[in-house]
Amino acid sequence: MPKSLNEVSDFSNIFTRYDIGAAVQKRGAEDVSTDKVLQAIATGVVDGDEDVVLENTNKALENNEPTKVIDTLIAGMREVSKLWDDGVYYLPQVILSSDALMVGLEKAEDAMGGKAVKKGTVVMHCAHGDIHDIGKNIAAALIRANGFKVIDLGSDVPEDEVVKAVKDNNANLVTGTALMTTTMSAFAKIAKMMKDEGMTTPFVCGGGAVSEEYVTSFDLGVYADQAKQGVEMATDASSGMSWEDMRSKYNLVM
Amino acid sequence: MAKYTSMAYNSWDEMIFGTTKNPVSIGLGPVELGKGWVVPQIVPHPRPGSTDTKEKLLREYQRMTDDALGRCVALGFPALVIEFEHIYQMTSQPDWAAAIFKQAKAQMQDYYDKYGLKSALISTVADLRKPDMVHMRKSQELDWMLETFASTAENGADVLSIETMGGKEVFDWAVQRQDIRGVIFGIGVLSSRDMAWLWPQIVDTAKKNNITAGGDTDCARGNTAMFLAGGYTATDLPHTFAALARACSAARSLVAYEQGATGPTKDCAYEDPIIKAITGVPITMEGVASACAHSEMQSNIVAAVVDLWSNEAVEYHDMFGGSSVEVFTEILGYNVAQMNASIALGQEKVLRDINIASDKYRDVHGFMLSPDNSYEIGKAIVENIDSYYGRSKAAVLKTAELISGDSKMQLTEFEKDALDKARREVEALPDSEDEFIDQCLSDYKKVAGFDPSAYGF
Numbered sequence: 001m002p003k004s005l006n007e008v009s010d011f012s013n014i015f016t017r018y019d020i021g022a023a024v025q026k027r028g029a030e031d032v033s034t035d036k037v038l039q040a041i042a043t044g045v046v047d048g049d050e051d052v053v054l055e056n057t058n059k060a061l062e063n064n065e066p067t068k069v070i071d072t073l074i075a076g077m078r079e080v081s082k083l084w085d086d087g088v089y090y091l092p093q094v095i096l097s098s099d100a101l102m103v104g105l106e107k108a109e110d111a112m113g114g115k116a117v118k119k120g121t122v123v124m125h126c127a128h129g130d131i132h133d134i135g136k137n138i139a140a141a142l143i144r145a146n147g148f149k150v151i152d153l154g155s156d157v158p159e160d161e162v163v164k165a166v167k168d169n170n171a172n173l174v175t176g177t178a179l180m181t182t183t184m185s186a187f188a189k190i191a192k193m194m195k196d197e198g199m200t201t202p203f204v205c206g207g208g209a210v211s212e213e214y215v216t217s218f219d220l221g222v223y224a225d226q227a228k229q230g231v232e233m234a235t236d237a238s239s240g241m242s243w244e245d246m247r248s249k250y251n252l253v254m
Numbered sequence: 255m256a257k258y259t260s261m262a263y264n265s266w267d268e269m270i271f272g273t274t275k276n277p278v279s280i281g282l283g284p285v286e287l288g289k290g291w292v293v294p295q296i297v298p299h300p301r302p303g304s305t306d307t308k309e310k311l312l313r314e315y316q317r318m319t320d321d322a323l324g325r326c327v328a329l330g331f332p333a334l335v336i337e338f339e340h341i342y343q344m345t346s347q348p349d350w351a352a353a354i355f356k357q358a359k360a361q362m363q364d365y366y367d368k369y370g371l372k373s374a375l376i377s378t379v380a381d382l383r384k385p386d387m388v389h390m391r392k393s394q395e396l397d398w399m400l401e402t403f404a405s406t407a408e409n410g411a412d413v414l415s416i417e418t419m420g421g422k423e424v425f426d427w428a429v430q431r432q433d434i435r436g437v438i439f440g441i442g443v444l445s446s447r448d449m450a451w452l453w454p455q456i457v458d459t460a461k462k463n464n465i466t467a468g469g470d471t472d473c474a475r476g477n478t479a480m481f482l483a484g485g486y487t488a489t490d491l492p493h494t495f496a497a498l499a500r501a502c503s504a505a506r507s508l509v510a511y512e513q514g515a516t517g518p519t520k521d522c523a524y525e526d527p528i529i530k531a532i533t534g535v536p537i538t539m540e541g542v543a544s545a546c547a548h549s550e551m552q553s554n555i556v557a558a559v560v561d562l563w564s565n566e567a568v569e570y571h572d573m574f575g576g577s578s579v580e581v582f583t584e585i586l587g588y589n590v591a592q593m594n595a596s597i598a599l600g601q602e603k604v605l606r607d608i609n610i611a612s613d614k615y616r617d618v619h620g621f622m623l624s625p626d627n628s629y630e631i632g633k634a635i636v637e638n639i640d641s642y643y644g645r646s647k648a649a650v651l652k653t654a655e656l657i658s659g660d661s662k663m664q665l666t667e668f669e670k671d672a673l674d675k676a677r678r679e680v681e682a683l684p685d686s687e688d689e690f691i692d693q694c695l696s697d698y699k700k701v702a703g704f705d706p707s708a709y710g711f
Binding site: 002026154183214 | 304664
């Protein structure tokens with residue numbers, strides 16, 4: 001007689017719960033300042049608590065240079081990145097921290113009377129004909145929270161608008177995302193238009209059905225597998241790494 | 255709105271693949287869905303580059319269609335449903351879509367005349383209304399969609415379906431922040447309201463053309479959560495949270511059937527076992543053969559109560575075994591032959607239970623889509639049928655209760671924490687839909703592009 005599922009207690013030949021065995025030990029962030037108020041800002045960023053960050057940023061600005069407050073905010077975000085890298089945090093915690101960071105940053109920049117120096121400029125878009133942009137939005141939040149200026153062109157962006165934005169903003173990096181293979185063909189057109197204008201800006205493409213094989217089939221293209229890679233790629237491009245070197249670093253070059 | 259005030263089945267154990275309470279007949283033959291057999295459905299997708307001109311795209315669809323039909327005849331598959339999920343170029347150019355459907359239907363008619371191969375054609379119009387970019391009820395994109403529903407209905411489509419986008423702007427914001435209230439608002443309220451507005455128009459077009467209004471899927475939201483949750487090693491979203499989002503999906507996708515859709519449902523609506531339990535319409539599911547398009551953790555269990563067995567989407571290119579469309583038609587055809595053989599032998603419940611055992615405890619998504627749990631979630635929806643918000647909330651709470659109440663459903667501490675946190679937050683929400691909506695309209699006005707008037711507020 002066949003057994004019912006209720007009688008089955010051993011599933012080990014059916015599946016292995018690799019997540020249960022690999023569960024990460026919970027831990028908190030490390031302190032970044034001995035000053036109580038500055039540490040409260042960093043803790044607010046780590047906890048993704050906009051109210052705490054705002055309240056303590058206002059307090060801190062009474063006795064500190066805005067640049068000091070900005071450094072603290074970024075130090076808090078660095079702790080968040082560590083927690084994410086170690087598997088303690090999931091993406092939503094990082095996004096909430098990014099929101100909190102931006103609230104504090106805006107306040108500190110107001111006090112400074114201008115924008116903090118950015119590490120570089122990244123133009124981001126979702127391909128013409130494609131409206132699936134959650135991957136781009138996640139990458140934009142992460143890149144912005146790591147000190148870059150992000151020009152987000154949105155979804156369904158015509159090719160010439162992308163090229164113009166890269167040129168007008170002297171961008172260090174341009175990104176494109178697409179869910180459908182039938183819309184990703186816009187990427188090759190953009191790359192060609194940029195090449196024709198003598199531009200060498202690395203063009204990171206990814207998302208859904210976008211493949212490494214396709215992205216590395218045209219000059220300037222660098223394939224990204226995950227939104228998370230965006231920060232390191234933006235760092236590389238802003239430090240002057242060429243698209244060829246980035247492709248060698250991140251992609252399987254046949 | 256309260257069309258379904260009781261369950262279609264007396265118990266979950268009555269539910270089985272291939273049979274439904276409310277069968278539907280479509281296309282040439284006709285193809286009878288839910289009448290004691292399962293039918294394969296192939297969803298071919300054109301290659302990049304084939305979209306440059308109408309002629310190139312027509313040629314691509316002509317070849318894909320012929321490959322699918324030809325493989326069925328070569329291997330003796332009795333019936334096939336073909337779904338064309340529109341690419342942007344089809345929905346935005348209704349004449350292109352019309353030509354593609356007309357051509358495909360002529361090919362299907364040829365195979366029917368020559369071999370007796372039963373077949374049907376589904377037109378899944380692309381919802382081009384991205385809520386933060388265009389108005390949901392007044393835009394060029396909406397006009398294109400309605401025109402394309404009509405043009406494909408008049409040129410060979412047997413079924414009209416869609417993956418609507420309502421509430422996507424709020425949902426995307428909320429899911430990135432693990433905000434269950436925003437998920438309930440985005441899926442349960444906004445998406446439901448958008449469907450209630452759009453679906454009567456789709457049903458009307460289907461009726462005018464004497465074809466079938468199929469169904470809708472929460473792909474844009476529920477599947478986004480599911481794919482963010484990913485496999486065991488992913489860290490983008492807790493799996494328990496994605497399962498709660500899926501519970502909302504069921505409450506939301508029900509709207510299509512309340513507004514007159516009859517199924518077959520849309521294949522990527524993983525919430526469909528719950529829909530079948532409530533409505534008894536034939537459901538389309540994608541499982542193991544959709545690995546060509548994406549990975550998932552419940553590929554076998556979703557076959558437990560399926561009526562139309564699909565592959566999500568396969569891009570057209572060559573493989574060792576023929577074109578990808580031929581290969582996946584073959585995979586689906588043999589999957590279905592096995593299911594139908596089990597029915598012929600009177601062993602269908604054994605096969606159903608094997609598929610359940612494969613995935614029920616692999617992950618919480620499979621767990622909640624196990625027919626026994628789907629039935630319980632369906633009951634929670636039906637008992638709270640009078641408000642989109644109330645039934646979504648009830649579905650979420652029931653899902654949380656089921657997950658935490660079964661000791662075989664193992665969870666990491668992180669997953670447990672995420673589940674408990676979401677449950678506490680939902681329990682603290684107001685009882686009244688009006689109060690909930692008032693709170694959300696105020697709190698989510700910060701979401702870029704959210705326009706309450708697009709949802710009739």
